Amino acid sequence: MSLRELVVLGTASQVPTRARNHNGYFLAWDGEGILFDPGDGTQRQMVHAGVSASAITRIGLTHFHGDHCLGLPGVVQRISLDGSPHDVQAYFPGSGEVYFDRLRHASPFYDVAKITKRPVTEGGLLAETARFRLEAQPLDHGIEAYGYRLVEPDGRRMLPDRLRAHGIAGPDVAVLQRQGELGGVRLEDVSEPRRGQRFAFVMDTRLCPGVFALAEGADVLVIESTYLTADEDLAVAHGHLTAGQAARVAAESGVGTLVLTHFSQRYDDLSLLQWEREAAAVFDGEVVVATDLTRVRIRG
Numbered sequence: 001m002s003l004r005e006l007v008v009l010g011t012a013s014q015v016p017t018r019a020r021n022h023n024g025y026f027l028a029w030d031g032e033g034i035l036f037d038p039g040d041g042t043q044r045q046m047v048h049a050g051v052s053a054s055a056i057t058r059i060g061l062t063h064f065h066g067d068h069c070l071g072l073p074g075v076v077q078r079i080s081l082d083g084s085p086h087d088v089q090a091y092f093p094g095s096g097e098v099y100f101d102r103l104r105h106a107s108p109f110y111d112v113a114k115i116t117k118r119p120v121t122e123g124g125l126l127a128e129t130a131r132f133r134l135e136a137q138p139l140d141h142g143i144e145a146y147g148y149r150l151v152e153p154d155g156r157r158m159l160p161d162r163l164r165a166h167g168i169a170g171p172d173v174a175v176l177q178r179q180g181e182l183g184g185v186r187l188e189d190v191s192e193p194r195r196g197q198r199f200a201f202v203m204d205t206r207l208c209p210g211v212f213a214l215a216e217g218a219d220v221l222v223i224e225s226t227y228l229t230a231d232e233d234l235a236v237a238h239g240h241l242t243a244g245q246a247a248r249v250a251a252e253s254g255v256g257t258l259v260l261t262h263f264s265q266r267y268d269d270l271s272l273l274q275w276e277r278e279a280a281a282v283f284d285g286e287v288v289v290a291t292d293l294t295r296v297r298i299r300g
Helices: 042-049 072-081 094-104 160-165 171-179 209-215 229-238 243-253 269-280
Strands: 004-010 024-029 032-036 058-060 088-093 115-120 124-128 133-138 146-151 155-158 191-194 198-202 220-224 257-261 286-289 295-297
Touching (some): 004 042, 004 257, 024 198, 042 072, 072 094, 088 094, 088 146, 094 115, 115 124, 133 209, 155 171, 198 209, 209 220, 220 243, 229 243, 243 257, 243 269, 257 269, 269 286
Parallel strands (some): 058 088, 088 115, 198 220, 220 257, 257 286
Antiparallel strands (some): 004 295, 024 032, 124 133, 146 198, 155 191
């Protein structure tokens, strides 16, 4: 399996802090690179993280509040400057297309970037490749917003002991996988079903059906948790989640690893320990309280 890894470029919410940049999340997935919600400063964070602009094959914006999109002009201009040879598919809420166009051409530059707009107007399938399906679901944030989900097709896991028992090794393994049968040995005889991996990305939202649909069965769920439980009234008022609510989503949805991010500037950095405690009280899986430049491997 090729590298599958999340690189967290920023973890702040509306206001960055000395320790937290605005949002930015890069997902490496089998040779594709998806940049989610590039807030202000994302281009510089990419340099710190060793993420090249030419690695970006898709961009996904959940909504058009500034902390989720104001880094887009710099990223697009860097894609052009680096002469990235491939087309970049850009997904964003359709009602904000005018904002996308303004960000895309925020200042004059030598524009050779190949950016294809893919406005999202409803939940469902956005793209399908041999490696994954990219889906979207509407969120509840006061302005049009969508979360994203990658789903790998189900496959089969080869069993070395059974391969040895049938004398199948080397290139013959690939032949068997491709053809489904080799010398009377069926693929089913030497393998077992393997569920495809799933990755979910949920930003600014109140609890709503879309959150749970995106999180269902995710191996990794990246989810905003702007507030602590004591400030749940503020979360509801401003269209956000608390750490406890995010953990509840993970627990009820069968999530493997919960990645909490998008922290309000009202809390100091020591408060991040409280996010971990509140999440762990509800969710018994792995909890990652993200800091800038955190890397999360997505393991099969």
